[in-house]
Amino acid sequence: MASSSTRWLKAAALPVAFLAAAEIWFRGPGKDSESLAAPTAVARAWVEAAGDGTLALATWQTLLGAVGGLALGAVTGLALGFLIGLSRTAITLTTPAVELFRPIPSVALIPLAMLVFGFGYGIEMAIVAFATFWPCLILAQAAASQIEPRLLEVSRVLGLSGAQRLWKIVLPAAMPRIFVALRLAAGFALVVAVTVEIAANPQGLGYMLMIAQQTLRPELMLAALVWIGFLGWAVNAGLNALQHRLFRHQRIGAEARP
Template sequence: MTAVLRRINVVGIAAMFSVLVLWELSVRTGLVTFEYIPPPTRVVAGLGEIISSGELTTNLVHTLTAAVVGWAIACVVGVLAGLALGLSRATWTYSMASVDALRALPIVAFVPVAVLLLGFTMEMEIVVAFYAALWPIVLNTVAGLRSVEVRLLEVGRVLRLGHRGVLWKLRLPAATPFIIVGMRLGLSVSLVLTLVSEMVGNPAGLGFALLQKAQSLQPEQMFAYIVVIGVAGIVLNAVLMALARLLFPGQMAASGESA
């Protein structure tokens, strides 16, 4: 509990609140007169509206489901692909040119392709989220497997750990912090790309709601959605890190992400 409390940045939170107060004051006193930038209190009211109408829950569940399912599949596929690339010279030689070419293309460019193939569906969103998260996970897994020090592999030989032992006791644990970094990056891009696919493709979820609120001139609710999206990203990342610290305490502590 004290560890959790210590992680809370009191000064940072205070600074954030002062900015919000400043924002509120400048709108109220007429210092700034943008018609479509409501003060924080009105955004809070907008949040109340979308909560009580129930649309927030529906949209939030829709978007998070698509993003997290796509990301989870990417975790499994990405780590396996990373293992194949990182452990087998032949796979690396044959595939790396394609991997580099594919990941260099902006992921957004694949959204219309996914819409064309799968239509305005949640499956389309999942595929986009999957594709977005795949690359950071694959590449970080490969980098992690390569990060094992030569000396440690010699220790493995001297202690006669065998190929399986070296993989499970040395290579994978050494790669774990890298894989976690890949998963964190993947999680944030899959959320972003899910929102994009809802804005330009499937008319559902938070992405579409954001667009709708802007077009129907309801800035309070639009800003409320922006806040929700931001908080969702923070919460997802925090949950992932808590899980990582729980499952891999040694690796996380050794890489400076102590519990």
């Protein structure tokens, strides 16, 4: 316990020192700025936004768009990835299309998505789904293609159907990689959702950043920025803890091997 506390104190030393130095600098004479703010001003802006419900509403809007797009992109990407990965012919046929469309930046689709979906959750979920589709597709395809061939041969000998083979053999063996894909996609989802809100969708934390910038409120802008960073950290930490909990037995088994 003591070593853990010491480690946390050492990790917090540099950020605390930086915040203290920033506060001292901003309290000096002639240090008014239209683009930056003192840490205490940022904290007050965050408390005000949290108190009047602005921050909660913006957070809900961003998370709804990010989670909705992530669900759509992850489900379709994982399903297609498994179907492609189980067949060498499918891999050969789809590789050119994947390599052609995968490098397209998701934000480049905003003009097209605006024409199709207009403003609101539709455009945000569509762009997030496109961004999260590819990592899920690629990792699921890699996981399915690297399944031990003898397991698939045994499933054929036992007369398992394609659905039974997928459910009883492919998915259990590929679950660690699936979770890695979901962690990557979750990070992409939050980043892309905020980006879409900044560029084209008047709602959520991205729009809150834009309004704060346009009204010359750097303290609110920085408060929203810090909150977005905290959300990203919390999502990743939660998924990382869940991954360790779900697949701890596999890690222990791997460490026990000579």
